[in-house]
Amino acid sequence: MAHALPISPLARPLPELGVIRGVRLGAAAAGIRYKGRTDLVLAEFAAGTTVAGVFTKSKCPGAPVDWCRAVLPHGQAGALVVNAGNANVFTGKAGRDTCQATAEAAAKLAGCPLDAVYLASTGVIGEILPHERITAALPTLHSSLTEDGWEAAARGIMTTDTFPKAAIRTATLNGATVTIQGIAKGSGMVAPDMATMLSFVATDAALPAPVLQALLAAEVKTTFNCITVDSDTSTSDMVLLFATGAANNGPVAAETDALTDPTLGAFRAALHAVLHELAQLVIRDGEGATKLMSIQVSGAVSDLSAWRVAMAIGNSPLVKTAIAGEDANWGRIVMAVGKCGEPADRDTLSVSIGGVCIARNGTVVPGYDETPVVAHMKGQEIDIAVDLGQGAGAAQAWSCDLTHGYIDINGSYRS
Amino acid sequence: MAHALPISPLARPLPELGVIRGVRLGAAAAGIRYKGRTDLVLAEFAAGTTVAGVFTKSKCPGAPVDWCRAVLPHGQAGALVVNAGNANVFTGKAGRDTCQATAEAAAKLAGCPLDAVYLASTGVIGEILPHERITAALPTLHSSLTEDGWEAAARGIMTTDTFPKAAIRTATLNGATVTIQGIAKGSGMVAPDMATMLSFVATDAALPAPVLQALLAAEVKTTFNCITVDSDTSTSDMVLLFATGAANNGPVAAETDALTDPTLGAFRAALHAVLHELAQLVIRDGEGATKLMSIQVSGAVSDLSAWRVAMAIGNSPLVKTAIAGEDANWGRIVMAVGKCGEPADRDTLSVSIGGVCIARNGTVVPGYDETPVVAHMKGQEIDIAVDLGQGAGAAQAWSCDLTHGYIDINGSYRS
Known part of the structure; x- marks a missing residue:
């Protein structure tokens, strides 16, 4: 289906990707909807990884959005599970059960608390997402995770996307060099049917969750929230930002100072650049886009x-x-x-x-x-x-x- | 241009049209933009005709919209001039001058005050509308006006429309039978380029302008304001309702009672039906519409x-x-x-x-x-x-x- 689409004339090649210390990830073919391609992505985060998230404003959000909103206040991330092909939206109790079962399986594999598992789904609305296909595929996928799995992850979350999307930047934070790397999928701004805007970004910076949240919210405002393909907002849109702390950059501002502290200036600019580039890539893969x-x-x-x-x-x-x-x-x-x-x-x-x-x-x-x-x-x-x-x-x-x-x-x- | 478009599969034939006593109208080919078709419509109203109007909410309205808004408080109508092919929008002082010159010419022909002339234009934005073509064509057009000119008028205001649009109803008002008849054009809800929603409705009922305005505003809300082709709002949209009073239906409610007075119930229902039918016809001719x-x-x-x-x-x-x-x-x-x-x-x-x-x-x-x-x-x-x-x-x-x-x-x- 998605594979039949010609590559957007506005496509950009993948940049040379790096690794984010503390993040291992990969993709597998779980046969959720697509045949002959990967459709399940798992990422595992080192202990102490903090997280921030921004979600769709839809009044009819998918079950994974509800899940992420519920666990976000804990501010800790151990694993992320994303599937393409089924959005797990408007699926009632069955949808919540799928989230629970998926998160339990991921928590067990990653050795993290249940509320440190993040979930995202994109694809068709209103069809039950059978968690068995996901949970059956997770153990093998988990054993294959590597720090180099970013491209595989960028491809595994695609739906109507015609090219994979990723961006990378570095910044200096308290004298330490930190890296920010992210992936995204489009490709209507959103088609709720088979396309939803998802983006997952990770950094090795050490930043408390509230600081991360303040930075993410501010920068999403001028990047992802300033793009539109067709004015339609998905039930599943989300941007998650994970900070593993592997860069050991030392203490930073409190949440209240996150947007004014000069220590964070370079990091914030690099985060903006990553989100901006990913947002531009989503537009460049807007359904049918030629300009x-x-x-x-x-x-x-x-x-x-x-x-x-x-x-x-x-x-x-x-x-x-x-x-x-x-x-x-x-x-x-x-x-x-x-x-x-x-x-x-x-x-x-x-x-x-x-x-x-x-x-x-x-x-x-x-x-x-x-x-x-x-x-x-x-x-x-x-x-x-x-x-x-x-x-x-x-x-x-x-x-x-x-x-x-x-x-x-x-x-x-x-x- | 517009003529090259195939007729909408949702098209409806023109209903059998009647006359509205006190209204004479017709169309002429003034060569404003189109070749080989009528593009100028003139209507003349009997002395004492009252008028109500509802206009685009655009912050960048066309000069004719400004003109109509300015004269509407007088509540009297003597003539209406409509042209297709040029919207006279974003044309600065030249646009205002065209309105003034056109209105002066129409007032002279109709023998009515300048502020009893109504103007509407639809077509391309940002090009000067030379009033000479209009004013040169008006005298001959005026001499050809008839009570039967409704179909000619419905055709003369078309742009990207693929079929002419009209509706007619009768109602009893204070024991008198009154007729309401109107025409409309689409055909994007609106393309400001060559399509704008215009509708002109007349009745032989005798109704004070404030009553007419209250009824029109209420009924537009549930008819024209409930249709959309593409979410784009024209700089030139307008609905005008003229009441000649030829039916001699006697006094009716004051403005404040217009929406509750049972005397007006049948008239209001008939007005709703005319506006509803015209609005449906606009949707049926939505650009590219098949359903x-x-x-x-x-x-x-x-x-x-x-x-x-x-x-x-x-x-x-x-x-x-x-x-x-x-x-x-x-x-x-x-x-x-x-x-x-x-x-x-x-x-x-x-x-x-x-x-x-x-x-x-x-x-x-x-x-x-x-x-x-x-x-x-x-x-x-x-x-x-x-x-x-x-x-x-x-x-x-x-x-x-x-x-x-x-x-x-x-x-x-x-x-």
């Missing part, structure tokens, strides 16, 4: 308002189809700004595409020459900038075009 | 909450592509309910398609047989019902599927 759209909004009454305007542009089917058609149709950008309900005024609005200011002060720029904009539209990366002329709020968002490929993938997926 | 989706939401904490859930389902690209693919993918409905942020609980949610309850109490219905649902999905009219189990709020919304046709129309329109 990456970057949207810069300035002059809003607040950053939140700017974000809403940017997402309205990124979510607009009419803007997205215009991008697909290589049409410098700035009128649709004006429409998207106008419709989203945020403070805006036609007469102070300006719109640029590819760095060329097209419209300003309520009308098209006198003598506007479309030639360079038309050329820009033919590229793979489309830059849209809007200034609202209302205040100092700014935000950036990323989206992709809406093409026949999206319809092909989603119009005939399950059947 | 009409009716969404019934009950058990919400309020009617407003139910409306938001219904619109979230109707706007979801994943639900819409599933409908296009005839896939009874109820998981995507669960996703749409979960993502929209309204009070909902997976464990009290139930989902039905085609009258068959599929999921209830957080899981699929035991023994669920997909066969009748699969058969229902093959039809042209798809019924989705969701009960949230939270309260007594209910709402209904209508949408269409998302197909390759939508991408074709919008990915290559302007260029």
